[in-house]
Every structure is written in C-alpha cells, then in structure tokens.
Amino acid sequence: NAGVMQNPRHLVRRRGQEARLRCSPMKGHSHVYWYRQLPEEGLKFMVYLQKENIIDESGMPKERFSAEFPKEGPSILRIQQVVRGDSAAYFCASSPPNPKNIQYFGAGTRLSVL
Amino acid sequence: SQKIEQNSEALNIQEGKTATLTCNYTNYSPAYLQWYRQDPGRGPVFLLLIRENEKEKRKERLKVTFDTTLKQSLFHITASQPADSATYLCALEGTSGGYQKVTFGTGTKLQVIP
Numbered sequence: 001n002a003g004v005m006q007n008p009r010h011l012v013r014r015r016g017q018e019a020r021l022r023c024s025p026m027k028g029h030s031h032v033y034w035y036r037q038l039p040e041e042g043l044k045f046m047v048y049l050q051k052e053n054i055i056d057e058s059g060m061p062k063e064r065f066s067a068e069f070p071k072e073g074p075s076i077l078r079i080q081q082v083v084r085g086d087s088a089a090y091f092c093a094s095s096p097p098n099p100k101n102i103q104y105f106g107a108g109t110r111l112s113v114l
Numbered sequence: 115s116q117k118i119e120q121n122s123e124a125l126n127i128q129e130g131k132t133a134t135l136t137c138n139y140t141n142y143s144p145a146y147l148q149w150y151r152q153d154p155g156r157g158p159v160f161l162l163l164i165r166e167n168e169k170e171k172r173k174e175r176l177k178v179t180f181d182t183t184l185k186q187s188l189f190h191i192t193a194s195q196p197a198d199s200a201t202y203l204c205a206l207e208g209t210s211g212g213y214q215k216v217t218f219g220t221g222t223k224l225q226v227i228p
Binding site for chain 1: 148
C-alpha cells in the first residue's frame, strides 16, 4: 500500500507564474489536508477536502490559492501569480473515513519562487 | 481562543537519558491527542494516539501521558538515541466549523547528543 504521494518534490517558479501541487492520498483514504510550512516553523493548516467537496478552507488565502479533490485523480493545490512569499514547503496528508483522526503525510513539495 | 503550546526551544539530551517533551493546551476538550515525529525535509509521521480516558500509552521506548485536568500531555523517550533526534509535534482534536478538526502544535526539536 503506497503512502501519500506528492509531486513534484521541488518546484521552481518565477514571480507571476502558476504553481500546481499534486497529492495522491493513500488507497482508501477520502480525506485530504494541505499544510504549509516555513523553515523552522510549525505546520499551518490551509484546507481540508473530501472527494469533490471543500470542507474547511479557513487557512487558505482568499486570493490566488485554490484546491480541489476531484472524484477521480489527485488533489491539486493551485497557486496563481506566485510571489516570493509563497516559497515554502507544502505538505499534503490523508486520512481514512473512519477513523479519520490519524493523518498520513506525504514528503512535501518545496516551492521556490524566484 | 484555542491554543496549543510546545516548548519552542530545542531540547538537548545526552544519549541514554530519558527525554521528556511537553504539550499544554487551553480551551480544548479533546477526545484524543496525538504525537508525530518530523525529520528535516520530510513530512510528519504518526507515532501515538491517546484517548481522554487513558492516562498513559506505551509503544516500545515511547510513553505518552494525558492529563485532562492539567490540560497537558507528556511525551517520553527512554534510553534516547541519536536517531531519536527530530522535531516532535503534538496534535489535538477540537470542534471547529462543524467537524472534528485536528490542529498541530509548533513542535519541539529534540537533539540527542552521543
């Protein structure tokens, strides 16, 4: 059973470009969470999704950021018109429907904005 | 407001000694509490979950206590080894936005000195 897969592992973008981060949850997991982490800082919650639904996006900036978890395929975190301040590690986690409390994390995507 | 506090200062400990990390919380009434380990450049990995009606949980060299009166959890690593060096995060469940949301503390960095 493969773990949570995130790609790419490293992503370099120039200011103004779009960044697309992908997350394939563990098999059988229908809940996906996205977090952002700056160096030497804690995990900052961004968004929680279930298949085809956004449950909680309270941690996600209203502008330029969007997330989806379609019926088929991976979850996508999309950042439009990236700025230098978007540079961070973005982690995805998944959990099973029941119990849905333990989260299994991917290795993260490190976004660098030049 | 809800708050999770972990010692932000790194904990340095001699190999073979017991490491004790603290997680304090306010304005939560969690049904359970979790501990995760995060190594540099990697996603957090789940270690242990303890429920509110459990005083103590053990797994190999790890021991977790949960005092709902003091609103505190202690995480112990006995006979610590350099390989235990990592950042340890506690995570609490609380009701937010109509669902049981898991929130992570900022973590405590443990350094085990040979």
